[in-house]
Amino acid sequence: MTDLTNILFSEVNIVLSILLIILILYWIVTMIGGLDFEPDFDVQLDADLEIDTGIEGGNMDFEDISNTEVNQEDIVGKRREPLKWWQIFLIYFNFVGLPFMFTFTFWIFIWWFITAISTALTYTYDNFLGFGIMLLAIFPSLILTKMVTAPFKSFFKNLNKDGDAPLDYLGRKATLLSSISDDRMGNAQVNINGDTLSIYVKSLNGEPLQYGTSILIIKRSADRNYYLVQSYNE
Numbered sequence: 001m002t003d004l005t006n007i008l009f010s011e012v013n014i015v016l017s018i019l020l021i022i023l024i025l026y027w028i029v030t031m032i033g034g035l036d037f038e039p040d041f042d043v044q045l046d047a048d049l050e051i052d053t054g055i056e057g058g059n060m061d062f063e064d065i066s067n068t069e070v071n072q073e074d075i076v077g078k079r080r081e082p083l084k085w086w087q088i089f090l091i092y093f094n095f096v097g098l099p100f101m102f103t104f105t106f107w108i109f110i111w112w113f114i115t116a117i118s119t120a121l122t123y124t125y126d127n128f129l130g131f132g133i134m135l136l137a138i139f140p141s142l143i144l145t146k147m148v149t150a151p152f153k154s155f156f157k158n159l160n161k162d163g164d165a166p167l168d169y170l171g172r173k174a175t176l177l178s179s180i181s182d183d184r185m186g187n188a189q190v191n192i193n194g195d196t197l198s199i200y201v202k203s204l205n206g207e208p209l210q211y212g213t214s215i216l217i218i219k220r221s222a223d224r225n226y227y228l229v230q231s232y233n234e
Contacts, residue, residue: 007120102149119133172192186201202229
């Protein structure tokens with residue numbers, strides 16, 4: 001047991017081990033809270049990637065990628081510009097088409113498992129060769145993640161096939177989760193029928209709106225990728 005602990009929390013494996021523990025705790029809290037996967041990237045894409053994600057780059061952070069609402073009609077159709085490298089990456093390895101955290105957890109677990117086993121068998125879990133193995137393990141872990149998660153696409157696609165009518169966000173009050181101004185976009189939180197949802201928003205007139213500001217959802221963008229909002233004073 002001591003040897004196993006030394007391997008899993010060695011210099012090479014400690015980062016992935018801690019990250020995996022955090023993810024396990026995340027899913028435990030999620031299940032206790034009601035198992036809300038928030039499948040914001042719930043889209044079905046062609047394998048040849050001849051699509052347009054419709055996501056405007058330049059001001060996106062991790063929270064944007066994990067929470068952005070992307071619908072099938074937003075991306076399937078006439079292609080307006082080439083895909084960016086990170087869009088291709090997310091699509092190809094199933095970070096799009098499944099809940100982001102679902103795929104991310106599989107990837108970290110597989111990456112951790114390959115690294116831990118490889119470094120244990122080669123006794124490199126505490127030297128520089130082990131770090132090389134960890135970095136190289138990124139590639140097979142991504143491929144295995146794609147293979148393992150692929151069957152879940154149909155499950156999540158049909159999870160709510162008899163589901164609710166499309167939600168109407170227009171005219172609703174929301175709260176900004178990030179500061180926005182001019183062309184900079186961010187996330188906002190809106191409550192509908194007791195559910196807390198995250199949407200991508202942009203200032204209607206370009207005026208600066210700070211984190212935590214109460215806003216009113218005015219209309220949806222022409223490409224249907226975000227909502228235009230303005231400050232809301234009760």
